[in-house]
Amino acid sequence: MTEPLLSVRNLRVEFPTRRGILTAIDDVSFDIMPGEVLGVVGESGAGKSLTGAAIIGLLEPPGRIAGGEILLKGQRIDNLDAEAMRKIRGKRIGMVFQDPLTSLNPLYTVAQQLIETIRTHADISEAEARTRAVALLDRVGIPAAARRIDDYPHHFSGGMRQRVVIALALCAEPELVIADEPTTALDVSVQSQIIDLIKEICAERGAAVMLITHDMGVIAETADRVAVLYAGRLAEIGPVREVITAAEHPYTAGLMGSIPTLTQDNARLVQIPGAMPRLNAIPQGCAFNPRCERAFDRCFKDRPDPIDRGDGRKVACWLYDAAVAAGKEKVNV
């Protein structure tokens, strides 16, 4: 059994506000194996970006980790001080943000930003760092890398900028790359290029990827496993193929049905009634119960923990707890 590269255990992220404490991530656990691509999917407000931010230690105050542990190769990283976390960031965990326009400092050339990052984590000369940077830019597909490395970010198009950001995330050779909606701001044709790039380059370097997105299509093409978040909780996790083609959690099933595809022919899309609850209005029991057509009495009382379905598959739903499901009374029609 290989050790997981990243292990998130019972993570809890809270935001103290003047109206009380909002729990943005509530008892979420998952592992990422070395070299694998884990997709973290969910709609807005589900907490997926916050999970990435918590892992890399970039939670915006007043948000804070209020419980649980985050372990990188068995070593705790959620309770490190700022200096220690800084060493980890970049060297062991790299991040690709959504908006390539604001991820790069417009006042510095690409060369300066790459070289600065490389030399922060490796004790090498500037010339050596520059050689590495050019090689990296070439690898991510920037044509004429040796010349373009001295350009400023605004000289690049959106897709090219995102490639630069990927290079920046990888230049210190991290073991884990967190990509937060890396393709959302890009055109469809560029999207596919970037997805392919992320897959290839991480496979080459043996880096694991945590791919955060709301786009199921991107997950289908890229991820090995996928975790579905709902209202700050884990709804389902498992191998991509199974979760997508045979979703078990009613939310995941509804989600898959509501996505229009290029192949199916439906007059109406599957419609999940209502909307994801606001963080200060999460219902008691299972967070999905107001919208679930298969909910029964237990769902309204107790929150289901993720239930092991074998083969790395977990579902947080009472329907799959054999003991509970046997004695259920239907409540929602």
Add this chain to the structure above:
Amino acid sequence: MSDALLKIEHLTRYFDVSKPWLNRVLEREEKQFLTAVADVSFEIKRGETFALVGESGSGKSTIAKMVVGLLGASEGTIEFDGHRMTGTAGAEMRDLRRRFQMIFQDPFASLNPRWRVGDIIAEPIHTFGLLKGADVTNRVGELLDTVGLSAKDAEKFPHEFSGGQRQRIAIARALSSKPEFIVCDEPTSALDVSVQAQILNLMKDLQDEMGLTYLFISHDLSVVRHMANRIGVLYLGRLVEVADGKRLFTDPQHPYTRMLLDAVPDLALSGRRRKPVEGEIPNPINPPPGCAFHPRCPLAMPRCKVEAPHRVDTATGYAACFALETQPA
């Protein structure tokens, strides 16, 4: 002939993006023009949904704005139910305006944050003088009901609603003057997938009930496939292919259409091998000569670099590509 509700012919739009006069004189630079839309022609029949699909820089939003009169056309004509829209003003234009409306992409910015929802929805009614007094309130209540909200919501402000609900309010506003034609500019792009499904279903239901005609703008091919009867594909301001809804996906003619379809992630996990996509969209200020797509086209011939392709008729529409002329249809 009155079957066509909207008729666009040779629609073109330039933007003057030249530097200020002083800079140009000092730096001896030419005036620069950006051609956002070039020679676009299509028709929309009554009761159908016509979709315009394209990536950034394709000109789809510009076309939408020209159709509703937010932007003027540099060349070409727009005809709505036989009436010329370009160059019309005054009372005649007002009568026409009552018959079409627009739904915008951003549900947060398309509603005035300082107005109550009821006032927002009633604005077209007041502007066209359709109803007065209590009738207005009743109608607003009915509209809210139709879009799946409640009549009591008229008292609230937009920030009290979620993105999907705000888009419903925008739809209610669009319906309040009882229009025949609605231009939808990426109406669901800013919404979550499950909310998008609700809104798309709603729009389809409304179309069936009220016999509406839609011009549907989007970058999302899957959504367009679900909604549209006919589809036009735009590239750098030029219409490269027009075809029937389903046919576009089963038998795409233009190389760009094929490339777009290839780039859409495969949710069915069929494991199809994808051709890697070449290049990026060129700068619209200096488009490639001849066919704008030739630098990225796998079928490019010497002719493509020099001449702009003209339309070749296909089974359900047409495509602008020289390669089709040499192939059997």
Add this chain to the structure above:
Amino acid sequence: MNRLARMWDSDIAWSFRHSPVAIVATVVALIIIMGAVLAPWIAPYNPFDSASLNLMDGFTPPGVPNQFTGNSYLMGTDNQGRDIFSTILYGARISLFVGFAAVVFSMVLGIGLGLLAGWRGGWVDSLLMRIADVQLSFPSILIALLIFGVARGFIPPSMREEVAIWVLIVSIGLSDWVQYARVVRGAAMVEKSKEYVQAARVIGVHPTRIVLRHILPNVMGPVLVIATIGLALAIIAEATLSFLGVGVPPTQPSLGTLIRIGQQYLFSGEWWIILFPSIALLLLALSVNLLGDWLRDALNPRLR
């Protein structure tokens, strides 16, 4: 009642309740304002009634009975025998009236021109902003003095006293409209490109209506902040002009006039003539200023 309850519970009200500075500033400002408003009823004397003044009462120190008349004054008297306390109350009245009126004038002019510039853009915008730039390169007091001087040239001496206050208001107002215009112009340009304005244009709403009913409510936020601070500045401007001798007529002294008078007698020992009016002016301007600061911070996150 429900509305009041919601307002009390709103973010701004909460921010106010938890900001000691805002609360103290509001209380102080309210005391002075109430004093000014109720001056005719609570002031022990009427300092504007020249007939009731007794020169023998002049230069009485605070709290000490006058050696000639035996009258005692809370804050003493000035050179003409006016009770300082009453004069402060009446003077604050003038200061506040001129201040408010000047701000309203600036606001209307500034917002109007700002909306015009922002909405029309093009040469209208360039022209208005150049005029604004030119005006900004002059100190505002200088502009007020200039307008005041020009007005004096036109108005016959007999009318001067009655019209003085209005000329004062106009000159302070005209010197200050630029900041409103600039802020409103910027905000109008931002709002103009937003989709709710485009929606109104698609419907065919008349541009004037769009500007007044759609754009104006959305640009008022920053304007209110500027107005609060502008009020403090207008009060000080009036005091400055009166201090320089070109503000209110000498028979209707404001806080600035008192300070001027007091300055003349400061070194001969009658310290109270300048001290109390100065403190009053300071408190008034400071409290309004602090309120404006709080308001800007309170509104800021909501503006995002």
